Ligand SMILES: [Fe+2]
């Protein structure tokens with residue numbers, strides 16, 4: 001499920017990763033993430049976040065950059081992750097990919113922390 | 123901060139993708155064997171046709187095994203699209219050459235998943251894959267044995283009739299099993 005929210009509603013969001021272009025927060029209480037990007041804050045559950053990741057990672061940015069038949073500045077890309085759609089320029093795609101890559105590295109780091117600190121029998 | 127991703131699924135995205143690719147590969151195998159069963163039947167090789175019908179069913183079973191494992195571990199199993207199945211063969215022998223080639227490619231792709239799982243210490247999935255590694259021993263053995271019949275018996279005269287009869291008797295009951 002994805003819902004667009006206009007502002008931060010509770011104080012229980014934790015920063016996961018942020019760039020100049022956007023930020024990702026995790027909400028433990030709701031078991032979800034909030035992505036602030038392209039002028040809106042959207043809520044993603046586990047499934048939807050995976051879908052978004054897959055969709056963004058599968059865009060061949062290099063091919064689009066080399067495609068001289070079109071003006072790259074006006075490239076519009078639709079990303080459907082559950083019932084949520086982003087319409088982005090190529091530059092925004094690069095920014096979103098960077099944001100997600102950082103996010104998944106941080107989530108992986110969080111996984112390592114949990115494994116090392118809480119899940120390992122001493 | 124909770125470890126939400128790990129809570130939801132045991133599988134990494136990469137392993138989940140590979141397992142879904144394998145689901146497709148097993149579905150493809152099943153369809154290929156079904157086409158082989160049809161070709162053999164149409165050309166009068168009844169034992170071989172029966173052999174391939176059985177193989178087709180086994181591959182379907184493999185597909186479901188992967189499919190259910192993905193779901194059981196919290197992943198998303200994707201029903202595969204299977205297209206471009208070869209329906210015609212140039213010779214009786216070519217059918218068996220293709221069958222062995224298909225099994226080799228399945229073994230290779232299972233090895234690839236196994237390596238990936240070792241790399242990220244997903245021993246749970248490795249343990250699941252062990253069953254398939256052992257299965258591939260039998261699969262490759264049978265396919266190789268079938269092909270060897272062409273060398274031993276030869277297709278001249280009543281040769282292909284003889285080969286067909288023997289295909290029905292191929293079994294893997296080695297002590298190594
Ligand atoms: Fe198989």
Ligand SMILES: [Fe+2]
Nearest residue numbers: 151181225261
């Ligand atoms: Fe097989």
